[in-house]
Amino acid sequence: MNTRSRMRVFAGIAAAGIAAGALAGCSAGDGGGGEDGDGVTLTWWHNATSGPMPAVWEEVAAEFEEAHPGVTVEQTGYQNEELQRTLIPNALAAGDPPDLFQVWPGGELRGQVENGYLMPLDDVIGDTVESVGATVNPWQVDGVTYGIPFTFGVEGFWYNTEQFADAGAEVPTTFDELVEVVGALREAGSTPIAVGAGDGWPAAHWWYQFALKSCSPETLAAAETEFDFTDPCWVEAGEQLQDFLGVEPFQDGFLGTPAQQGAGSSAGLVANGQASMELMGHWNAGVIGGLTPDQEVPAFLGWFPVPGIAGADGDPTAALGGGDGFGCSADAPPECAELLAYIMSEDVQKKFAASGSGIPTVPAAQSSLEDPNLKMVADGLAAASFVQLWFDTAFGTTVGNAMNEGIVNLFAGTGTPEEIVQRMQDAAATL
Numbered sequence: 001m002n003t004r005s006r007m008r009v010f011a012g013i014a015a016a017g018i019a020a021g022a023l024a025g026c027s028a029g030d031g032g033g034g035e036d037g038d039g040v041t042l043t044w045w046h047n048a049t050s051g052p053m054p055a056v057w058e059e060v061a062a063e064f065e066e067a068h069p070g071v072t073v074e075q076t077g078y079q080n081e082e083l084q085r086t087l088i089p090n091a092l093a094a095g096d097p098p099d100l101f102q103v104w105p106g107g108e109l110r111g112q113v114e115n116g117y118l119m120p121l122d123d124v125i126g127d128t129v130e131s132v133g134a135t136v137n138p139w140q141v142d143g144v145t146y147g148i149p150f151t152f153g154v155e156g157f158w159y160n161t162e163q164f165a166d167a168g169a170e171v172p173t174t175f176d177e178l179v180e181v182v183g184a185l186r187e188a189g190s191t192p193i194a195v196g197a198g199d200g201w202p203a204a205h206w207w208y209q210f211a212l213k214s215c216s217p218e219t220l221a222a223a224e225t226e227f228d229f230t231d232p233c234w235v236e237a238g239e240q241l242q243d244f245l246g247v248e249p250f251q252d253g254f255l256g257t258p259a260q261q262g263a264g265s266s267a268g269l270v271a272n273g274q275a276s277m278e279l280m281g282h283w284n285a286g287v288i289g290g291l292t293p294d295q296e297v298p299a300f301l302g303w304f305p306v307p308g309i310a311g312a313d314g315d316p317t318a319a320l321g322g323g324d325g326f327g328c329s330a331d332a333p334p335e336c337a338e339l340l341a342y343i344m345s346e347d348v349q350k351k352f353a354a355s356g357s358g359i360p361t362v363p364a365a366q367s368s369l370e371d372p373n374l375k376m377v378a379d380g381l382a383a384a385s386f387v388q389l390w391f392d393t394a395f396g397t398t399v400g401n402a403m404n405e406g407i408v409n410l411f412a413g414t415g416t417p418e419e420i421v422q423r424m425q426d427a428a429a430t431l
Helices: 053-067 080-093 107-114 128-131 133-139 159-167 177-185 200-212 217-226 233-245 266-271 284-291 334-343 346-354 363-368 372-383 391-395 397-412 416-427
Strands: 035-036 039-046 071-077 100-103 149-154 156-160 275-282 303-305 319-328 387-389
Touching: 035 156, 039 053, 039 080, 039 334, 039 397, 053 071, 053 133, 053 334, 053 346, 071 391, 080 100, 100 107, 128 133, 133 149, 133 319, 149 284, 149 372, 156 159, 156 266, 156 346, 159 177, 159 303, 177 233, 200 233, 200 275, 200 391, 200 397, 217 391, 233 397, 233 416, 266 275, 266 284, 275 284, 284 303, 319 334, 319 372, 334 346, 346 363, 387 391, 391 397, 397 416
Parallel strands: 039 071, 039 100, 319 387
Antiparallel strands: 035 039, 100 319, 149 319, 156 275, 156 303
8 A cells, every 4th residue: 555654543442342251162172273183273263254255265274275284274254243242352261262363453452462362473474564564553562563454444435326326416525415415315215324223333433423524633632542522523423413313314223223244234225225325344345245136246336435524623534444454362373373474465465355355455466456446445545634443443442332332322312412422431431
């Protein structure tokens, strides 16, 4: 990515809600990290459950086994929320983690490092670390790398270009224009926007965007480092969201709609022409493609960045984003780092790019992006003045969970803009 020097990544504290409970039936002890006769078995957990990526990772595992006689790779995909909130935390706490697994940046990473769960990577695959440039920064603690992102991008609107054309709607450049587009789509008989509020975080991201576009970069930085939420922009974000909810932009029953799984999810509604837009991360083209009858990204799909708010203090070109990375458990065999290096190789990154599932972090692989929408996301990332990590990631589990709950309450009509900020302040006071 030749514009990384222009991109400021705010790497905060990750907000994975660590769920309690036993890890049933998913133990890495079934074959992870151990000697298997004269060979080695590596367990690899990832979040690819739909679209093209399960087949890509299966192929990668087979290629690695062929190139490394005696090594068996057992790769398994889990739904993202289950993997992040339950399976990985419980496996780590039980002392029986997979060898290679999804690692999220910020505070979750810091906690895993503090507990000695992760393998330092700089000395074992330093060239691989260097290959992704500045995007690796959120996966570092005190300058040491514990995870490597295989994809990084920004959030935006995935939209149905045909329904926009039928409604005479153009891509909005301000939030006021977005409201006009919502009205035009409604009048044309389309559901303007799908949101998977049943999963919580997709609803929260709407408030995140209003805050990002309303608060100055200095205010955002102070919030991360000092938990200072006194600037009026934080309450204004909730007021703006409340006003937006008043124009009824979302599908019926949005409070119970899941985000990424099944035809009835918010992604599924866009995939099958039942909604015109969805605010979602850079990975969504692959998810939408996996939910169509032919398992292909629909030809009508387009993408545009989240517009700014006229007259607000926020930078209109700021973007909200993040990425997915992998790390090795501290006790994994050396072959784990070798597998990670292979996953991050230019050849595999090109496969990932060609799959349409996201933007690769190895710059040489970006030429293999075939989906024009992902090319637009990559351009949007390059054009962003800075990239703010998801707010629940930036503020950490305690503050992030309280914030998200307050936002969902606002969506449901049972909360207020002030209560969101109060929840954040009260949670921060307990740290």
